[in-house]
Amino acid sequence: MVDGDFSDAVQTVSRGNDLFTSDMYRELAGGQGNLFFSPWSIQVILALAFLGSGGRTAEQMARGLRLPEDKNATEEGFSEILKQLKESDDVILRVANRIFVKQNFTIKERFKQSAKKFMAGAEEMDFKDLGAAGAINSWVAGITNGRIKEVIGKGALGEQTRMVLVNAVYFKGNWSVQFSKYFTEPRPFHPPSQPTKDVDTMFVKNGYMYAEINELNSQVILLPYKGNRISMLIILPRELNGLPDVEKNLTNVSLQEIISRMYVAEVHVYLPKFKMEYEVGLTGALRKLGMTDMFDDDDANFSGISMKRLKVDDVFHKAFIEVNEEGTEAAAATGVHFVPAPSVFTTPPPPIFFKADHPFLFYILDQKTRAVLFAGRISDPLH
Structure with missing residues (x-):
């Protein structure tokens, strides 16, 4: 859960982030391939x-x-969460945002103050300049440790460009309990069609937060990174080809609801190593979510900028991600305090097997603020 001392604004923004993650996933998830993006960053x-x-x-x-x-609530909520995210010491997490506006379009002082609260620069730029x-x-490359080199392609900017929004998130964290390379070996994976x-599949056996979510017909596990604040949540369909059904039913149960149902269990985890770079223009998805005027010559109203x-x-x-035995490195151009449940067993329960040998969904989230930093699916780890 969000810490009790957080403001209503933070709770409203984090709830909104959960819903926006689900909306954006739905818009980007057409087809069967791998997918990876940062809902927080967007x-x-x-x-x-x-x-x-x-x-x-x-x-x-x-x-x-x-x-x-209420813009004040939005400003306060994001500003507080961004401050909180800066304080995660056990992992590297960098969030950076910048708004570039056409030269001679003077940016209003009030907006510059808002940008500061978002730890963002708002600056004028000559988009005609080939070096822009x-x-x-x-x-972006500086923020993401060189993992994201070219967010803006050649020819994307020019004399007509008036404003460009750029975001960059970089995350690198070691697992709280690392996978031993000794146990990594090739195992079968079943991609769709x-x-x-x-x-190459990793193996670890440990006590993890775990749940079976019937609405999604899935097993769910939370793999924490060092410091136990940021974790990877994996949703694994019970059926080999069950991912499309899970995606359809995601709106029936929120990530926070899933987390609230988890309990500590001994789990044998089999997880493929994977590495992925993903690029997407968001204009189409944002239009489908009802944000049409902002792209329109006549109807866009950014009078506050x-x-x-x-x-x-x-x-x-x-966005970029690499998952291996040590942990995860992820970039994009974004606390639950658990105590083990008391055991009522006199003999330990049988271990649970979590075998990610077919397509699955995953999220990287900050349990303190509930921000969903990254979201994606693996349909084929070798792609």
């Missing part, structure tokens, strides 16, 4: 743009981002 940069929006643009953004229309994309890309493949007319041209997103 939501936080758009929430900052929302603070500079007005009229119908603001109404659409609040609804689409699952945030309160390179400057933005090298800023393809022959079985041998994939600049006196001149502004619209959003593009929202670029690129």
